[in-house]
Amino acid sequence: MTLPPWLAPSWRMLADAIGSGRIHHALLFASPRGYGKRALAEAFATALLCQQRNADGSACGRCRSCLLVAAGSHPDLARVTFEIRDDGRPRTELTVDQLRALGQRLALSSQFGGWQVALIDPADAMNPNAANALLKTLEEPSTNTVIVLVADDPSRLPPTIRSRCQKIDVPMPTREEALAWLRARGVDAAVAAATLDASMNNPGQAEAWLADGALAVREECATDLSALSASRARAAAVAERWAADRPDLRLWFAAALARDEARSLAEGRRGALGLTQRTEIPKLNAWFGRANQARGLLATPVRADLVLLDLLRGWPARPTS
Numbered sequence: 459m460t461l462p463p464w465l466a467p468s469w470r471m472l473a474d475a476i477g478s479g480r481i482h483h484a485l486l487f488a489s490p491r492g493y494g495k496r497a498l499a500e501a502f503a504t505a506l507l508c509q510q511r512n513a514d515g516s517a518c519g520r521c522r523s524c525l526l527v528a529a530g531s532h533p534d535l536a537r538v539t540f541e542i543r544d545d546g547r548p549r550t551e552l553t554v555d556q557l558r559a560l561g562q563r564l565a566l567s568s569q570f571g572g573w574q575v576a577l578i579d580p581a582d583a584m585n586p587n588a589a590n591a592l593l594k595t596l597e598e599p600s601t602n603t604v605i606v607l608v609a610d611d612p613s614r615l616p617p618t619i620r621s622r623c624q625k626i627d628v629p630m631p632t633r634e635e636a637l638a639w640l641r642a643r644g645v646d647a648a649v650a651a652a653t654l655d656a657s658m659n660n661p662g663q664a665e666a667w668l669a670d671g672a673l674a675v676r677e678e679c680a681t682d683l684s685a686l687s688a689s690r691a692r693a694a695a696v697a698e699r700w701a702a703d704r705p706d707l708r709l710w711f712a713a714a715l716a717r718d719e720a721r722s723l724a725e726g727r728r729g730a731l732g733l734t735q736r737t738e739i740p741k742l743n744a745w746f747g748r749a750n751q752a753r754g755l756l757a758t759p760v761r762a763d764l765v766l767l768d769l770l771r772g773w774p775a776r777p778t779s
């Protein structure tokens with residue numbers, strides 16, 4: 459097991475709990491996606507089940523339990539995640555039937571005589587009935603069971619569930635740690651720095667973007683916004699293009715670009731998108747907020763091109779001289 463270095467304090471806390479056997483019956487691993495909480499939760503679950511742990515408390519990787527976990531067939535590890543629907547696509551929520559089945563399973567005793575572990579991921583995708591079913595299980599914990607909830611957005615979990623979980627701290631890495639982590643994965647130093655800038659220092663996000671060419675999309679967004687500033691592009695045309703290809707990602711980048719532009723102007727520099735007036739700063743800050751709201755709207759049935767058009771029409775134009 460190799461966890462990123464910024465998770466070392468979190469791991470030590472978990473390893474101490476495993477070593478002492480005093481483990482809260484429900485743990486919530488919550489952080490923005492990309493900080494390594496899933497690797498941490500997996501390491502914890504595997505170590506709990508391992509029959510001959512390493513000195514640092516981590517799983518050995520060789521015992522019968524570890525091999526069964528790796529094969530996905532450990533009888534005392536229950537994973538609850540998106541089911542595949544009849545049409546072959548994954549569901550977008552965890553259902554009450556899944557959580558009821560989990561409760562019944564955890565009420566039985568462990569097959570190997572040790573811990574029974576449940577991994578619910580993404581726990582923040584439980585629908586209300588599913589969350590109620592889990593709540594019943596949390597209210598009547600069986601001995602030697604540990605329920606691990608993994609959530610990118612814990613605010614979507616009912617407070618009644620959150621209050622019954624021990625929250626595991628998953629810290630954001632420092633800039634140096636995130637850079638070193640990307641460099642160790644073979645990423646060029648300049649590319650690593652630029653991608654971390656774009657991802658607000660989120661190493662997992664940066665790695666995913668490097669894998670799928672997202673930085674080119676960011677460049678396109680910058681070019682488009684710059685053209686809008688100079689009235690060289692029409693908002694309708696840009697909106698149509700953005701709606702057709704990864705609109706959510708484009709809005710994420712556009713919001714970050716607006717924030718960076720405002721920052722440059724506040725520091726008395728010309729912005730990368732061509733804006734020059736300090737009077738644009740409040741407009742850019744407001745636009746940042748609107749871009750994030752628009753991202754939320756993309757998840758609703760509202761037409762993406764109309765959401766984008768409304769937003770892009772409000773992009774500050776450079777005064778013509």
Ligand SMILES: [Zn+2]
Binds near residue numbers: 520522523524
């Ligand atoms: Zn093992």
